[in-house]
Amino acid sequence: MPQLISSIAQLLWPLIALMAIFVFRRAIGRVLRTAEKRELEFEIGGQRLTMHELNDQQNEMIQDLQRQLSLLSRQLEERDRIGATALETAKLVPAPALPEVPDISGDGEGELPPVQAPVGPEPSAVLWVAEKPEAHAILAEQLRDNGVRVTMVSTTDEALAELSQRPYRLIVEDMGRKENGRWRPDAGLALLGELRDLGVDTPVIVFSTQRAQQQYGEQARQSGAVGTTSSAYEMFQNFQSFGLL
Incomplete structure (x- = not known):
């Protein structure tokens, strides 16, 4: 139940933003159409994006959020159904006697060790190996706004060269990208293999x-x-779990 409540709470802020966009979508649409005609460009996440590209990324993130909300709704319905069934079963079966639990208060045994914060010259740094860096501009901007250094590269060789120069807290990579001028749908596996062979544990x-x-x-x-x-929202959660957002 606490995990379920946490999931709902994490989705509240995007839901509010989504509702605001729907309420003002006509006005926003007029602004976007006007800006597109003027071919305005913006610098976001270290990348230059046209208004059209920015609008496409926002639409993709909204669609992803809608999918996540739909999935959560189905999970809630399934848990309610399972919970109702379990409750009816429990009424028919007498509860077993609980064993006595020894008092271990004060001895500290069984407690989880504290989580250690990352250490190093730059613990808040992300290396992003992207086929199209501009496609991740909004997420990169969120990281940079939180003081995270984001370095964008496009190939395995560039990533390895960067890793040889400085430490990183996290590596994010696109699975498919061009390597040596040729499209490789499994390029992400190649980088993982190189990192393993070199003993890089990032x-x-x-x-x-x-x-x-x-x-x-x-x-x-x-x-x-x-x-x-494949979800921008899940990527946002991953950044949170690493203490980057």
Whole structure:
């Protein structure tokens, strides 16, 4: 139940933002159409984006949020159904006697060790290996607004060169990207293999399309990725879990 409440709470702020966008969508639409005609550009997350590109990213994030809310709704309905069934079953079965629990208060045994904060010259730094860096501009901007240094590179060789120069808290990589002028749908696996061979233990999260997630997600996790996702919202949660947001 606490986990469920936490999930709902984490979705409240995006839901409020989503409602605001829906309420003012006509006015926002007029502004966007006017700006597109003028071909305005913005610098976001270290990338230059046109209003059209920015609008596309926002729409994709809204659609992703809608999918997450729909999934949460189905999970709530399923838990309610299971809970109701379990309650009816419990009424028919007498509760077993509980064993006595020894008093261990004050001895400190069984407690989880405290989580250690990352250490190093730059504990809040993300290396992002992206086919199109501008496609991740909004997420990168959120990290930078929180004081995180974000370095964008496009290939495995560039990533390895960067890692040889400075430490990173987290590596994010697109699964599919061009390597040596040739498109590789499994380029993310190649970088994971290189990191493993070099003994680099920096956590890696693979960000991909849903199709690539289904095709290569399990291989990526077996190759050492701490997570794989096709969701911008899940990526936001991953950044939070690493203390970057």
